[in-house]
Amino acid sequence: MTVCRDCCCGNPSKRPAVDHDGQLRRLREALTGRHRVRTSQCLDVCDQANVIVVHPTPATRRAGARPVWFGLVDAPAIDDDLIGWVLDGGPGVAPLPPILELSVVTAPAQ
Template structure:
C-alpha cells in the first residue's frame, strides 16, 4: 500500500479535521508486517487527496491484477474498509467492496 503524503495529501491546511499521522499509524498497525505500508511524494491527483494506492500481491500481479487507486480517504471508516479488503486479498483476489467503489479513482494520465 502506498499512502501519498506530500503537498495536499496529509496536509493539515487542506484537511484540518483529519489526523494524518494517526491514519498512517493505524494502517501500519493493522497491515504490517504481512503487508508493506509506505509513503510517497505527490501522486499527482491532488483534487482527490488523501490518496492511497493498493498494490496487488505478486501472484495476483502475474495473473494480471493492477493497483487500485483510492481518493478522499479522510475517515476511519474508509481506512477500516481498505484494510479489511487488503486482508481479504486485495486487487485481483477479492472484489472491491461496493462501499469502497465510491472511493476508487483513476490514476493520473501518464
C-alpha cells in the same frame, strides 16, 4: 499500499479535520507481516487528497491484477474498509466492496 503524503495529501492545512499521522499509524499497525504500508511524494491527483493506492501481490499482478487508486480517504470508516479488503486479499483476490467503489479514482496518465 502506498499512502500519498506530500503537498495536499497529509497536509493538515488543506484537510484540518483529518488526523493524518493517526491514519498512517493505524494503517501500519493493522497491516503488519506480509503487508507493507509506505508513503510517497505527490501522486498527482491532488484534488482527491488523501490518496491511497492498494497494490496487488506480485503473483496476482502477473495474473493481470492492477493497483487500485482511492481518493478522498479522509475518514476512519474508509480506513477500516481498506484494511479489511487488503486483509481479505486485495486486488485480484478479493472482490472490491461496493462501499469502496465510491472512493476509487482514476490513476493519472503516465
